[in-house]
Amino acid sequence: GWEWRGARLSPQQARVADQVYAQYQAAEGRNVFGGYGRGGLTPAMRRVESQLGDGRLAPETERFALRDGNQFRFHFARLVSRRPDAAAEELAYSVPDVIRYAFVFPAEHYADGTWEVHRLLRDNGFVLEERRNGWAGTEYPGIRSRWLDPAHRLPFAVQFHTPDSLTAQMRGAKESLAMP
Numbered sequence: 001g002w003e004w005r006g007a008r009l010s011p012q013q014a015r016v017a018d019q020v021y022a023q024y025q026a027a028e029g030r031n032v033f034g035g036y037g038r039g040g041l042t043p044a045m046r047r048v049e050s051q052l053g054d055g056r057l058a059p060e061t062e063r064f065a066l067r068d069g070n071q072f073r074f075h076f077a078r079l080v081s082r083r084p085d086a087a088a089e090e091l092a093y094s095v096p097d098v099i100r101y102a103f104v105f106p107a108e109h110y111a112d113g114t115w116e117v118h119r120l121l122r123d124n125g126f127v128l129e130e131r132r133n134g135w136a137g138t139e140y141p142g143i144r145s146r147w148l149d150p151a152h153r154l155p156f157a158v159q160f161h162t163p164d165s166l167t168a169q170m171r172g173a174k175e176s177l178a179m180p
Helices: 011-028 041-050 069-082 088-093 107-123 163-178
Strands: 002-004 007-009 100-104 127-133 143-149 154-161
Touching: 002 011, 002 069, 007 011, 007 069, 011 041, 011 069, 011 088, 011 154, 041 100, 041 107, 069 088, 100 107, 100 163, 107 127, 107 143, 107 154, 154 163
Parallel strands: 100 154
Antiparallel strands: 002 007, 127 143, 143 154
């Protein structure tokens, strides 16, 4: 089994989590030596970034692209506890933002840059599944989108920020990690 921060998985659920997480690791693209080749989502996002006029990926993209394994299992365990009758594998694939990227644009280029990334992702074969505009709300400043990587049949998240909205999100993430 597995236990962390009060969350628990049975031995079978932990095996499912490990198998699904391994698929996400492969899709992200880091090799066993910690580097990247041409394959995988992170190298693909770097290629998209290289085609942008005024935007860039958030700092430390490689460090934060793949959710930590314990965080993945924690979110999976929460889904299992809320939906105990659902298939474990189905729930493991519904953990949000296992792989995620953030593009940052100066405010004056934000709208055009966001659409440019959308076009480049589609041109590279990725499929937009969902897009949410959080600028009108108070909880999340920015645009969030979920894409499908057809090569691995896995979803990944892409966020769009200005430098100020990225700072606000990072501050909020640090505060939520500090909460018990």
